[in-house]
Amino acid sequence: MSKNLVIVESPAKAKTIEKFLGSDYTVLSSFGHIRDLSKHAFGVDITNGFQPIYEISPDKKKLVADLKKASDVAETVWLASDEDREGEAIAWHLSETLKLKHDKTRRIVFHEITKPAILKAIEHPREIDIDLVNAQQARRILDRIVGFELSPVLWRKVKSSLSAGRVQSVAVRLIVDREREIQGFVSESFFRVIALFTVTDADGKPVELKSELQHRFKTKEEALAFLEICKTSHYVIEDIIKKPSKRSPAPPFTTSTLQQEAARKLGYSVSQTMMIAQKLYEAGQITYMRTDSVNLSDLALGTAKAEILSMAGERYWQFRHFQTKTKGAQEAHEAIRPTYMDKHEISGTAQEKNLYALIWKRTIASQMSDAELERTTITIGMSNSSEKFLAVGEVIKFDGFLRVYIESTDEESDQDAEALLPPLKVKQPLDIIQVTATERFSQRPPRYSEAALVRKLEELGIGRPSTYAPTISTIQKRTYVEKSNLDGEVRTFTVLTLKKDKIKEESKSERYGADKGKLVPTDIGMVVNDFLMDYFPNILDYNFTANVEKEFDDIAEGQLNWQKSLQHFYDKFHPMVVETMANSERRSGERVLGVDPKSGKQISVRIGRFGPIVQLGNKEGDEKPQFASLKKGQLLETITLEEALDLFKLPRSLGEWEGKEMVVGIGRFGAYVRYDSGFYSLPKTEDPMLIVAETAVAIIQAKREADKNRQMKIFDQDPDLQILNGRFGPYISYQKKNYKIPAKTDPLQLTYEACLEIIQNDAKTAKKAPAKKKSSKKE
């Protein structure tokens, strides 16, 4: 065993550092935090100065024992966890848990994993910063108090197993608020006017020049009137303005910007990006992937420069130092960058290659020179109106960083600036080809994609690089939000075209509002959000985290006592919890929509035991009320009386076929026909409200035909026993259960007795390991 033990957070980091330090040093990893507040209990002794009750996580017991052994024999223990609040706490937990003697313990930090940085750190050890540790404890305890006091309120007042927390509840609020903005949005239409001219280019060939009228018209009448004026107008170039402009590269990647760009450019989900990045990190190809820093090490700056010089030359290189603007950034690591800048590509899966290439380009571009552009704006005047058309062109004079990388944006712009304009002169007359006025609509605010939500959370200083992906998964697991799958609607718009002195009016149609894979709130999400907004508006405040972070900073600087800070919060917060528990109404999102015109009974919607339902009649009535589930995509908040009444029209009978009744309904897996105690799924193209008996019969027959082809063998002894060919190959079906056929057995050769034996064997093994079966059922 070597004289020195170094403990870092990540095993990949440990491996790298061990190489730098030589044989006198053993480097081990703590795998993040080793202790936490007790998992099932409250974990904080409120009445005793918020004393935390820490436990070693069960999966860390062996690790801690190993660390203990190693630290006992080492002469010096170097605690090299990250230099941020959490890292300092990890160092402190290690020293407490391993009972490290003060005189043989050193605390060291480094921001980059390079040999000089690590050797320098070893030369400058310091003490554990207990103020910073206390700031972390305050953060941890506050989160526990908020989460473990609010969640039970939801269990009582809304539904069991729900949760609330400082981060997740605000994430849900953002999505709910945005959805309501969209619901309340009133789209306005206007007319954009585009004129197409013909001019000759440098070679004397005719080319088109596209220009847009500066003025947009509110109504069709105004647009028509303008086109009438255009009929008799002459057009002339009044002005040409050339303006140089510059574009600068974006800073290197942080976790959040990597997630955004990987989503935009490669279509990866936030968690996918993190999994791929983790692989790259473990393979030593990129630096650490959970970071809020845009900083590059001196080593990286040097190798990036060398790479740019050899690739593109001196003119393309520019030294840049980026500074983070993110609220609450802790900057314990570098930006995300390739470990070796001269590695333009790597071997690996296609996904790994793509993500690596993205990181490489972004990093290199960040040290390249500005792109120089020239923007030309041409003003075209009319002989009989003061309206002006503008044509805009942009030329790249010097590509600079654009040679390598262009950052994407979320909004797809339809404002296509012409790349190059033909040579033109002021006062030059122009020949008109056509003028079109197209009706357009103002855009509703966009729904959040996963990556856009991450960007917003980061902007508000809520959550950390390590929690963005888990937060998105939590709010979906709690069914507060889901990924959208909206087809949108069709709308018509008007296009007016003036060509050869004639105005033509056309009506065209387009699909709008379609949204796939965006985050939308569910009914539960909205009800929980509204409840929390009513009773705990301060926790849901977008600035709540920012405000408590200020307190944590004061604690870290030794200006504020952490217990006092928590006491101050708790004295206000806890009474609100008690009050809400005692006096608030249960929430179900109930809305009364009106009365059923047939029966005169009340129609209402609310969240029922198994999800959102519409109810016909009420408890006080003579008869039991009737219920129906809401369809996917319908919300309690927006469903109309008519839509709610439609839900009671299913299941409906299609009449009899061969003596048995066919019934159409909508179930968990979509629309179906039930016939002779069997279920037949309807294809998406069939509307269960409109389907007729003949179509249903055809579907039933088709399914029966397919089932017949599935049958490999049936037995005369027992019609319940069949050998079927399924998605995963042949299997035995017996009394509605399925059994695997042992390997190397020809299914067609199996006898009735052999099948029964397989079934009995399966029953035996199932009895032997019932726990296993149970756990595998769980998600």
Place this chain on the structure above:
DNA sequence: CAGTGAGCGAGCTTCCGCTTGACTT
């Protein structure tokens, strides 16, 4: 995982931030 289309009855659920893991066909 092998195809589904229900309807309580006891006790448990829950937070945020660090980090990777993995008894099998």
